[in-house]
């Protein structure tokens with residue numbers, strides 16, 4: 508058992524994906540513990556991005572003050588179409604927003620629980636797809652800032668979902684899609700001013716996850732409700748660890764939780 512602050516799992520693009528969890532600065536390869544036992548006991552304390560401890564978060568993984576003031580929790584983080592740093596307009600912290608927004612972004616199509624459109628910083632590929640549990644992905648456009656990717660995404664949302672049905676994503680591998688054909692059709696829906704950003708490389712990224720057994724009737728575990736979680740690891744997909752009895756644990760949604768954790 509060791510005391511640690513939970514962070515999202517890291518991944519390495521292999522076949523299947525390798526997952527790493529960092530505990531007190533040491534990375535453990537979680538794939539080696541599939542079929543083995545995991546224990547997580549929440550200490551009823553969380554740590555916010557600001558470094559302060561609380562008994563629980565206000566919203567997402569933020570305390571009240573950070574949620575309403577931190578540039579990490581500003582509206583444009585959740586809605587890229589509201590980004591304004593490219594116009595020198597500050598939301599909460601212009602320097603921070605420039606760093607985040609004025610970088611190459613991809614608009615992509617992925618197949619996680621069916622077709623979806625999404626955006627990500629170019630440096631976050633394929634991590635973003637792995638985190639979402641996507642089995643296939645293709646890049647649709649490469650743009651110079653986050654706002655343009657948000658605008659294209661909004662235009663495509665009329666035709667394609669932008670959310671993952673996580674229960675469906677967790678319960679099986681999706682049927683394969685012909686992403687090249689779908690892309691060919693969807694690029695005609697990209698607004699004219701963004702046509703020059705269409706990505707000409709049509710290569711598909713295929714992703715397979717280390718899963719022995721998929722959950723059937725999914726039960727999502729939350730440390731606020733059950734502060735002791737233990738069981739046998741059946742696999743890992745997206746940011747979820749699959750446990751016996753159809754239980755799933757979303758590591759990312761527990762970022763900042765102080766726990767005692769053990770694998771054996």
Ligand SMILES: [Zn+2]
Pocket residue numbers: 555556557558559569570571572573574
């Ligand atoms: Zn805070």
